Amino acid sequence: MNIVVTGGGTGGHLVIAKSLGIELKKRGIDAIFIGSLNGQDKFWFENSDIFLKTYFLKSSGVVNKKGFSKIKSILNILKLSFECKKIFKDFNVKAVISVGGYSAAAASFGAFMSRLPLFIHEQNAQIGKLNKILKPFSKAFYSSYYKPFFPYPIRDEFFNKSRIRKELKKILFLGGSGGAKFINDLALNLAKNLNQNNIKIIHQSGLKDYDRVCEFYSKNNIQADVFAFSDELANKMQKADLCISRSGASSLWELCANGLPSIFIPFPFAANDHQFLNAKFLKDQNLSKIFRQENINESKILDEILNYDLENISLGLMKISNKNGAKTIIDDILNHINFK
Numbered sequence: 063m064n065i066v067v068t069g070g071g072t073g074g075h076l077v078i079a080k081s082l083g084i085e086l087k088k089r090g091i092d093a094i095f096i097g098s099l100n101g102q103d104k105f106w107f108e109n110s111d112i113f114l115k116t117y118f119l120k121s122s123g124v125v126n127k128k129g130f131s132k133i134k135s136i137l138n139i140l141k142l143s144f145e146c147k148k149i150f151k152d153f154n155v156k157a158v159i160s161v162g163g164y165s166a167a168a169a170s171f172g173a174f175m176s177r178l179p180l181f182i183h184e185q186n187a188q189i190g191k192l193n194k195i196l197k198p199f200s201k202a203f204y205s206s207y208y209k210p211f212f213p214y215p216i217r218d219e220f221f222n223k224s225r226i227r228k229e230l231k232k233i234l235f236l237g238g239s240g241g242a243k244f245i246n247d248l249a250l251n252l253a254k255n256l257n258q259n260n261i262k263i264i265h266q267s268g269l270k271d272y273d274r275v276c277e278f279y280s281k282n283n284i285q286a287d288v289f290a291f292s293d294e295l296a297n298k299m300q301k302a303d304l305c306i307s308r309s310g311a312s313s314l315w316e317l318c319a320n321g322l323p324s325i326f327i328p329f330p331f332a333a334n335d336h337q338f339l340n341a342k343f344l345k346d347q348n349l350s351k352i353f354r355q356e357n358i359n360e361s362k363i364l365d366e367i368l369n370y371d372l373e374n375i376s377l378g379l380m381k382i383s384n385k386n387g388a389k390t391i392i393d394d395i396l397n398h399i400n401f402k
Contacts, residue, residue: 064092064114065395066150066158066173069166071101074185077312078161081215082183083112085388094153096146098165117149121168139167146172157181157201157399162190170196181395185214185311187339201398204391206315207343212394214311215387220319223300224380227323227372232262234302234322242308244355245327246271249306250278251360252367257284259368264298266291296320304370306363309341309352318344318383323375325351325366327358349378 067083070076079095086093092114097103098121107116119142146169149155158173159181160166170192173180179201184193187207197203206214233256235249249265256263263286267275272290279286292298299305299320307313309326317324326344328337344350351366384390 063156064094064153066094066096066146066155066169067113067161068096068158068169069161069163070097070103070106071163071165073102073106074310074312075161075163075165076102076106078183078185078215080106080112081217081388082159082161082392083110085215085392087112089392092153094149094155096149096165096169101163101165103165115153119145119165119168121165139171142168143172143175147176150176150178157395159183159395160193160196160200161185162193164192167192174199179399181398183215183391184208186336187343188334188336190333190336202394204394206387213384213387213390214315215391216312216315216319216383216385217296218385219296220299220316221383221385223296224319224321225300225376226321226380227303227376230261230303230367230370230372232264232302232304233367234264234266234298234305234307236266236305236307236313237268242268242329243271245306245308246275248327248358248360248363250275252364253279253284253286254282255364256367261367263287264302265289266295266298303372304367306367309337311336311340314340314344315383318349318379319385321376321380323350323370323372323379325353325363325370327353327355330355344379347378347382349375349382 067079069079083093095107095113095116097118099118104118121142157179158169160170161183170180181202182193182200183204204212235245237245246267265286265288267288267290269290276288299322305317305322305324307324307326309328326341328341341350341352345352353363
């Protein structure tokens with residue numbers, strides 16, 4: 063008997079798929095991944111040893127399409143759902159876990175058609191459109207924003223390297239694995255002032271902007287730890303006392319686990335403004351600051367940086383996140399289906 067994990071498209075979905083897949087493997091349960099040929103799914107899991115088997119289907123998004131293209135995508139999902147039904151039968155699948163994104167559509171609808179229990183993990187404060195459609199038909203729905211609260215699946219290293227911040231010595235600019243040109247530009251515009259205040263810079267630039275960012279710091283004789291991408295992000299966070307970041311769900315909860323106070327600049331084109339709502343979840347508890355990208359005032363953000371209440375916010379962040387998010391979710395799923 064096996065369990066299917068489905069979904070993806072972006073790193074935010076796939077990191078949850080990975081966490082849940084690892085947790086299932088720890089328990090000796092074979093997991094099968096069903097994703098899409100589009101997006102990042104294949105890059106993440108094509109040669110992964112986490113899953114017993116991986117399938118990458120010719121699926122695509124529906125939300126942003128119109129007219130005939132939308133109808134064509136819906137019909138394609140329906141066709142792929144029947145392919146998923148066959149996979150479920152071949153592997154005696156017991157349940158399907160969706161982590162959202164268009165990659166999850168075919169297997170999720172296939173679960174409904176096969177009368178298999180469907181479990182959904184929602185990463186964001188704003189429920190995605192597919193998850194909103196499927197939630198009433200799901201056996202359980204897991205969120206860190208809505209009751210009953212479930213801890214967000216985060217790697218232990220972010221908790222293990224957490225600390226209480228008291229003094230601003232180093233600042234981290236975090237644009238995500240792909241980088242964020244706006245945050246890069248903001249960092250460079252603030253760099254001289256930060257340097258004058260003896261604040262060291264740690265800067266994730268992304269690959270595309272790496273050379274430009276390095277050249278700026280070198281030309282201006284400013285010492286900075288610049289990296290395009292790092293598997294040691296928890297170490298980078300541990301060194302920092304404050305972070306300026308986008309507010310994708312995984313980044314936000316990793317920062318919470320690490321106790322790293324943050325100023326969030328949500329990606330303005332995120333679906334349903336979910337990045338803003340993720341950050342607002344913390345701001346409503348006085349645990350973050352938010353600046354809209356279109357309204358950025360560099361002097362004001364510098365003032366926030368220099369006068370941030372690091373200690374109280376650091377303590378508060380460490381109280382709202384918990385270890386063992388993936389374990390808690392898998393425990394609940396296995397209890398629902400009496401998996402043996």
